Amino acid sequence: MADYTLETEEGRREALRRMLTIREFDSTAGDYFADGEIPGFVHLYIGEEAVGVGACAALEPDDYIASTHRGHGHCIAKGLDPKLMMAELFGKQDGYCNGKGGSMHIADVDSGMLGANGIVGAGPPLATGAALSIDYDDREQVAVGFLGDGAVAQGQVHEAINLAATWDLPAVFVVENNRYGEGTPVEEQHNVDDLSDTAGAYDIPGVTVDGMDVTAVAEAVEEARKRARDGDGPTIVEAETYRYRGHYEGDEQPYRDEDEIEKWKEQDPIDRFSELLVDRGELTEEELKELRDEIEAEIEEAVEYAQDAPLPDPSEAYEDMFAEMPPEIERFASQARADGGSLGGDRR
Amino acid sequence: MADYTLETEEGRREALRRMLTIREFDSTAGDYFADGEIPGFVHLYIGEEAVGVGACAALEPDDYIASTHRGHGHCIAKGLDPKLMMAELFGKQDGYCNGKGGSMHIADVDSGMLGANGIVGAGPPLATGAALSIDYDDREQVAVGFLGDGAVAQGQVHEAINLAATWDLPAVFVVENNRYGEGTPVEEQHNVDDLSDTAGAYDIPGVTVDGMDVTAVAEAVEEARKRARDGDGPTIVEAETYRYRGHYEGDEQPYRDEDEIEKWKEQDPIDRFSELLVDRGELTEEELKELRDEIEAEIEEAVEYAQDAPLPDPSEAYEDMFAEMPPEIERFASQARADGGSLGGDRR
Amino acid sequence: MTAQAEIERAEETEAMTVREAIRMGLREELERDEDVYLMGEDVGKFGGVLEVTSGLWEEFGDERVRDTPISEAGFIGAATGAAATGTRPVAELMFSDFMGVSMEQIMNQMAKMRYMFGGKTEMPVTVRTTEGGGMGAASQHSGTVHAWIAHFPGLKAVAPGTAAAAKGLTKAAVRSDDPVFVFENKMIYEQQGEVPTDEEFTVPLGEAAVEREGEDVTVVATQRLVGESLQTADSLADDVSVEVIDVRSLYPLDTETIADSVRKTGRLVVADESPLSYGVHAEIVSRVQEEAFFSLDAPIQRIGTPDTHMPFSPPLEQEVLPDGDDVREAIELIT
Amino acid sequence: MTAQAEIERAEETEAMTVREAIRMGLREELERDEDVYLMGEDVGKFGGVLEVTSGLWEEFGDERVRDTPISEAGFIGAATGAAATGTRPVAELMFSDFMGVSMEQIMNQMAKMRYMFGGKTEMPVTVRTTEGGGMGAASQHSGTVHAWIAHFPGLKAVAPGTAAAAKGLTKAAVRSDDPVFVFENKMIYEQQGEVPTDEEFTVPLGEAAVEREGEDVTVVATQRLVGESLQTADSLADDVSVEVIDVRSLYPLDTETIADSVRKTGRLVVADESPLSYGVHAEIVSRVQEEAFFSLDAPIQRIGTPDTHMPFSPPLEQEVLPDGDDVREAIELIT
Ligand SMILES: Cc1ncc(C[n+]2csc(CCOP(=O)(O)OP(=O)(O)O)c2C)c(N)n1
Ligand SMILES: Cc1ncc(C[n+]2csc(CCOP(=O)(O)OP(=O)(O)O)c2C)c(N)n1
Numbered sequence A, B: 001m002a003d004y005t006l007e008t009e010e011g012r013r014e015a016l017r018r019m020l021t022i023r024e025f026d027s028t029a030g031d032y033f034a035d036g037e038i039p040g041f042v043h044l045y046i047g048e049e050a051v052g053v054g055a056c057a058a059l060e061p062d063d064y065i066a067s068t069h070r071g072h073g074h075c076i077a078k079g080l081d082p083k084l085m086m087a088e089l090f091g092k093q094d095g096y097c098n099g100k101g102g103s104m105h106i107a108d109v110d111s112g113m114l115g116a117n118g119i120v121g122a123g124p125p126l127a128t129g130a131a132l133s134i135d136y137d138d139r140e141q142v143a144v145g146f147l148g149d150g151a152v153a154q155g156q157v158h159e160a161i162n163l164a165a166t167w168d169l170p171a172v173f174v175v176e177n178n179r180y181g182e183g184t185p186v187e188e189q190h191n192v193d194d195l196s197d198t199a200g201a202y203d204i205p206g207v208t209v210d211g212m213d214v215t216a217v218a219e220a221v222e223e224a225r226k227r228a229r230d231g232d233g234p235t236i237v238e239a240e241t242y243r244y245r246g247h248y249e250g251d252e253q254p255y256r257d258e259d260e261i262e263k264w265k266e267q268d269p270i271d272r273f274s275e276l277l278v279d280r281g282e283l284t285e286e287e288l289k290e291l292r293d294e295i296e297a298e299i300e301e302a303v304e305y306a307q308d309a310p311l312p313d314p315s316e317a318y319e320d321m322f323a324e325m326p327p328e329i330e331r332f333a334s335q336a337r338a339d340g341g342s343l344g345g346d347r348r
Numbered sequence C, D: 001m002t003a004q005a006e007i008e009r010a011e012e013t014e015a016m017t018v019r020e021a022i023r024m025g026l027r028e029e030l031e032r033d034e035d036v037y038l039m040g041e042d043v044g045k046f047g048g049v050l051e052v053t054s055g056l057w058e059e060f061g062d063e064r065v066r067d068t069p070i071s072e073a074g075f076i077g078a079a080t081g082a083a084a085t086g087t088r089p090v091a092e093l094m095f096s097d098f099m100g101v102s103m104e105q106i107m108n109q110m111a112k113m114r115y116m117f118g119g120k121t122e123m124p125v126t127v128r129t130t131e132g133g134g135m136g137a138a139s140q141h142s143g144t145v146h147a148w149i150a151h152f153p154g155l156k157a158v159a160p161g162t163a164a165a166a167k168g169l170t171k172a173a174v175r176s177d178d179p180v181f182v183f184e185n186k187m188i189y190e191q192q193g194e195v196p197t198d199e200e201f202t203v204p205l206g207e208a209a210v211e212r213e214g215e216d217v218t219v220v221a222t223q224r225l226v227g228e229s230l231q232t233a234d235s236l237a238d239d240v241s242v243e244v245i246d247v248r249s250l251y252p253l254d255t256e257t258i259a260d261s262v263r264k265t266g267r268l269v270v271a272d273e274s275p276l277s278y279g280v281h282a283e284i285v286s287r288v289q290e291e292a293f294f295s296l297d298a299p300i301q302r303i304g305t306p307d308t309h310m311p312f313s314p315p316l317e318q319e320v321l322p323d324g325d326d327v328r329e330a331i332e333l334i335t
């Protein structure tokens, strides 16, 4: 049984909850980044919630996903814990990667989340690889590779899809076409009208769906999943969506104007879905408000958890390179462990 | 004016001559490889002559081509001198690359030949680059990238075509579908029926033509060239063809049977074209025989030239790494130059 | 020649950041030679993610400052093909960590064409890219991979440590008929320095610079560690006289300047951010022990990243990132 | 432990070529562990272009010996994803020169996932590939690129010089939960040696082997140069006593075995086919001067490819290819 599905009332509410959670998580992350509490880069998923949540609604809990640099939404959609995610963003020992990964590398392989990814287009080969393991072991899963519109221009994406198609592997490729790769509009990156047209190069189905409509995304991915499980190989699902924030936090966005953003916001995936549920009588405005409050509190709690969590001990920097630490690293690690007391102090 | 065109009687005869030259050159190269006089690897073009010759018949002399590991045919089609080619195969100082390149790296940039290439799929980015120079300088040329069916699975091919398509560069991509990548049949490398279907991923024209028919290839490339020159961007021309010999000389070909080869030989591009010319009354059997004899003599001469040419002096190994020799290499070079007399001896 | 001398010789200098110095170098070369153009992801309207090319698109337009799709193999391959056919592309690889995507065109085409073809082509292509940890960008955006390029035959590699070197090496790279990689450490883009304003000022490829003279120990450093080593040298001035050399050019490498210094000091610390094992340091160590074996009074010390990737969390990143303190400890160990 | 000892300890050995030894190792691992499978271009029906996997497809079938499209990024990426999700792929990269095509998955995914994820994944993937000049295969099929992998954090690299090491390291690689690259020199596939037939015989990653004991000078070699150095050592036996070490494992590197030897002999020659500048030699030189500085009686000598690509023509190729004569000259220079 899937974690949640759009076919039940309960599932639809869960989907709404996850979309709201993503938005709240990411706007909060944006704030703490601005304050300087979150280091590095953050790429927010705000505006694109329907894609990740729609796609994951079509998956079973043990299916795999391989994500992108804009990965928070995929993580939450896949059921990762916002507390541990936020702790990771804050670089804390209790984060998903013990602070080693940060926003761009959150992963939880046991939950089927094969990692956000700092390399554009690197997820699809990993998804093809997970699909290979599934196929090799005759397991009942599928593997989903997320990628952006810009990533479609990457050679390794082409190779990964071609391999999955040629071997009829149980994979699905979800292209999040948010109209831009950094500051460059999709038209300047590709010659095709729809990115799903690329499916023709692999003789697999390619569909373009309204990526601001969580149901449309879920339906397309469900069909793709079924096809994959039936042994018919991968599908490309292009979801037309839009990011409301800059490419990363701090982006001054010389490449687009406010009007364009406003126009897309009229299609806001959360508003549309919550209105649908309200119209259908599955949700009252009151309940929606409660849900929002609940989530706000949850994310606040996640921030508190992250803030309170300890920073990793410097000696942790030497762990996890290999199954066993080689002598090359050991000499630094033992030095760091020896220094531990003196440099440690208040590690928060 | 093109070197030769299939629109004139003279041009057609030149095309036939080049096809015959390729066949004679390559079967001779095969013999000398078997004898051990040619080192390394050789990949013969026998059976595929109509593709290279048809494509180059559609080009102007200063157009560029970027070739493959199976490059002898492209070289001869583009007008390179069999003497200097053979000398290169024999590793001689007077070869196109002074013996540094060999079969897989014959090049003559001044003739627009950007090199055979040992890396599957590496030619198309170079062709896109040549097209970029052309476009940047507003020159009247085009650049043709040749690639095999197997190469279509390479990521850099995808990137190169996408880039050329997005920038409307004057490039043409000629896919030589000879049914195999080494021992693996095209069906096990790709999911599409026609490799020209990949053109849909770039919204450019893709055509599949009979690659055993030199006229069909020439017409398709001519149209593609025109489109490229009109500023409308690249075209993918897939030529369906077949190699008669193993992937490389020495290949035992466990992956196919004699019947298949025989069936394709019925479509022999040289037979078909010469019959056409005979039927049309442009050529008598007598003249054909003379032409063959002439070419046989020419290739024999090329072999003699190659055999007589000097081997490079060992110190030549240090030349041509950079515009000027860095000290790192200079110390070896001066040592080798000093040793010259003693080691040199009969360098043939 | 020492860097001081170069700057002293310059008629006029101006204080500017490394970022401004590179931009100035690029602008001058774009002005000087119509065959030169820039290409890369968001180098145009966006101005480059680390803002190095900012303003150049406005000044030179679409053709000469070209935004590319996210296709490093495609556009670096295209730059290679273009360089072989008469134009002089300057490609930006946004982060050196992305090199893997385009490595085939770099290693087998760009690096080899001239040689394989028996000298039948020039290869005037420049690749600029950023390296280094220190901004919390985590493992895939903080690498220092210049040892790969320095090692691979047929490629030249430079890695400036000062603003003047940044301008001079960038211009020399663009003017070279060989492929040159310019490795810009992202943490020193804001570092200030005096830069010659002369449009003909270049730093020859293959020349190191003595940035500070000293008698007791030589520190050979690259990129960010040049500045940190200079500070360390100053702070130790009362106890030990430290000579600091900016390697500047990794390949070709100026063995003579380095060996001469060690012949004088007898002691050497090599500081470079690449991972230690098989890193850039090792080559410098090897050449010095070859050229100045009998002058060496102590084992050569290497300061680099201890064979890990760059972790995200600041205390971890600071732990593995080599810095001036590490240089100090190494100096203290052998003096 | 010396290699001799390993073989002496073995209950049974059989004479076979390096190629057969690798094949035997692969076959045993395929039999031992159902999670293990091979993949690569023409490794199946064709038997591998250099025939290493010949016969295995017939024995193990399509699923466990998989022919791939010509998509190194795709299938090495897939191997990476597969290794993270419960299976143990062994990928063949036909020639190490093709590494550039797949470098991104190697450097940013395979090498980094375990670390970036805080240890949340294993990465049991093996990449086998061929290296080296000597068969006239020219610049794009003759490279020796193992320094790149040895340098890059998160990857292990081995490069056997004998048939026994070839079997033992291949098996250790397949059994490792880390990514391991096995660099097979193509010129020694036909080299014979005694190989333990025990199915549990492995050569631990990170251990060098003293292949020949000596007193006057140490030669540390890899791959083809191990055999050539042994021959050279024998031919010099009347004049000088040469110890020969097969490095076997480039990363981790067995510094102790090498340093111990140099502490005894005081002299060192490092012979490896990688291009000399920033090559594998330099790391060995550096570690030895760090660990045994005061034992060194002469500058360490490096034998490698002199910073060129491999040219096609035999006299050119022979000129740049390092061999036993070069080792002899180096020994003579310092003894
Ligand atoms: C191989 C590679 N090239 C370039 C980058 C820099 N980069 C990071 S995100 C990005 C834009 C990606 O665009 P898209 O795939 O559309 O995803 P989006 O950011 O729009 O979600 C770029 C160019 C990278 N991370 N990896
Ligand atoms: C990147 C790369 N991978 C693998 C090879 C080995 N290889 C050489 S030719 C070849 C087959 C190429 O098939 P195709 O593109 O169809 O060309 P054909 O040989 O049929 O002309 C292969 C796999 C290579 N040279 N380069």
Ligand SMILES: [Mg+2]
Pocket (backbone or CB within 6 Å): A148, A149, A150, A176, A177, A178, A179, A180, A181, A182
């Ligand atoms: Mg996008």
Ligand SMILES: [Mg+2]
Pocket (backbone or CB within 6 Å): B148, B149, B150, B176, B177, B178, B179, B180, B181, B182
């Ligand atoms: Mg083919």
